[in-house]
Amino acid sequence: MIEAKALDFRIGGTDILRGVDICVSKGQFFGIIGPNGSGKSTLLKLLSGIERPLAGTVEFAGRDLNAYPRKELARLLAVLQQDALPPLGYTVREVVEMGRYPYQSWLGGEKEDPAQLIDKVMEQLDLKRLSSRQVAELSGGERQRAALAKTLVQEPGVLMLDEPTTFLDIGFQLQMMDYVREWRRDNGLTVVAVLHDLNLAAQYCDRLLVLHGGRVAAVGAPAAVLVPELVEEVYGTKPIVLPHPDNGVPQILLRGRLDG
Numbered sequence: 440m441i442e443a444k445a446l447d448f449r450i451g452g453t454d455i456l457r458g459v460d461i462c463v464s465k466g467q468f469f470g471i472i473g474p475n476g477s478g479k480s481t482l483l484k485l486l487s488g489i490e491r492p493l494a495g496t497v498e499f500a501g502r503d504l505n506a507y508p509r510k511e512l513a514r515l516l517a518v519l520q521q522d523a524l525p526p527l528g529y530t531v532r533e534v535v536e537m538g539r540y541p542y543q544s545w546l547g548g549e550k551e552d553p554a555q556l557i558d559k560v561m562e563q564l565d566l567k568r569l570s571s572r573q574v575a576e577l578s579g580g581e582r583q584r585a586a587l588a589k590t591l592v593q594e595p596g597v598l599m600l601d602e603p604t605t606f607l608d609i610g611f612q613l614q615m616m617d618y619v620r621e622w623r624r625d626n627g628l629t630v631v632a633v634l635h636d637l638n639l640a641a642q643y644c645d646r647l648l649v650l651h652g653g654r655v656a657a658v659g660a661p662a663a664v665l666v667p668e669l670v671e672e673v674y675g676t677k678p679i680v681l682p683h684p685d686n687g688v689p690q691i692l693l694r695g696r697l698d699g
Contacts, residue, residue: 440463440464440465440467440499440500440596440597440629441461441462441463441486441497441498441499441597441629441631442461442462442463442497442498443459443460443461443462443485443486443495443496443497443498444460444495444496445458445459445460445494445495445496446458446459446460446461446482446485446492446494446495446496446497447459447492447493447494447495448478448481448485448490448492448493449493454653455478455481455653456478456481456482456485456492456650456653456654457653457654458495458654458655459478459482459495459650459653459654459655460655461482461486461648461655461658463629463631464629465596465627465629466623466627466628466629467629467630467645467646468620468623468630468632468643468644468645468646469629469630469631469632469644469645469646469647469648470632470633470634470640470643470644470646470647470648471483471631471632471633471634471647471648471650472633472634472635472637472640472647472648472649472650473649473650473651473656473673474651474673474674474675477650477651477652477653478650478653479601479633479650480521480601480602480633482633482650483518483599483601483631483633485497486504486599486631487516487518487599488504488505488507488512488516489518491505499512499515499516499597500515510541511541513540513541513593513595514541514542514593514594514595515595515596515597516595516596516597516598516599517538517590517591517593517595517597517598517599518590518598518599518600518601519586519587519590519598519599519600519601519603520601521601521602521605524574524582524583524585524586524589527574527575528573528574528575529573529574530570530571530572530573530574531561531566531569531570531571531572531574531577531585532557532561532570532571534574534585534586534589535557535560535561535566535585535588535589535592536553536557536592537589538588538589538590538591538592538593539553539557539592539593541593553592556592556594557592560588560591560592561588563618563621563622564584564585564587564588564591564618565584566581566584566585566588569581569585578606579605579606579607580606580607580608580611582606583603583605583606583607583615584611584615587603587615587618587619591622594626595628596627596628596629597628597629597630597631598619598622598623598628598629598630598631599630599631599632600619600630600631600632600633601632601633602633602634602635603615603616603619603632604616604634604635604636604639612636612639613639616639616642616643619632619643620643632644637665637670637691638690638691640661640665641661641665641683641688641689641690641691642683642686642688644661645660646658646659646660646661647659647660647661647664647665649664649669649673651672651673656669656672656673657669661688661689662687662688662689665680665689665691666680666689667679667680670691676693676694677694678691678692678693678694679691679692679693679694680692
């Protein structure tokens with residue numbers, strides 16, 4: 440579904456990514472993890488076409504990403520960025536409706552009324568009760584859910600998420616990830632997500648790519664990647680890694696300096 444080869448990216452004289460390869464299969468939940476400054480968000484921007492690499496190629500469904508017209512690409516791929524929604528002067532419903540832009544004619548209409556789809560997504564994300572509220576009146580977490588709804592009504596084949604649980608407390612973090620997983624299951628969605636929380640990444644992702652210093656440090660299933668030696672090398676801390684009691688995926692416990 441997505442294949443990138445030998446990606447390099449530089450800002451000024453600083454290398455951000457060097458020789459990065461990535462392959463994401465259709466229907467996969469693919470996570471990108473790594474410490475701050477390792478190039479995670481930059482990689483997502485390259486994979487989505489927001490930025491262009493200094494060197495290397497990105498292909499989407501066997502076709503060079505740059506060959507897609509922007510509106511066609513928006514019908515295939517949606518991106519939820521880290522900053523969610525700014526405090527816009529629109530209602531929640533109006534913002535979610537903006538996600539239908541790729542399907543609209545130049546007059547702003549569609550062949551079929553998308554209202555049922557919009558209602559369904561807003562219901563799933565518990566936004567119906569906020570429908571007439573101004574985005575500027577929402578909490579950060581509510582804006583994040585509204586932003587996710589806007590991307591889901593695009594009906595993309597691929598959903599890219601840049602730290603989607605930003606601004607959310609623990610309960611809403613799990614709720615947000617469950618929403619994405621359910622949408623993926625019900626609609627055959629492919630998900631590529633930059634995640635900060637290693638335990639969430641292990642819980643929800645089929646495969647993980649670990650970035651360190653702009654290079655790929657590891658790629659594979661969570662159980663193969665989240666091992667103490669690699670976590671210590673990449674994050675500079677000695678963890679305790681235990682299997683989750685419900686599903687056996689690795690979960691990270693951190694030691695403080697006085698814990699030995």
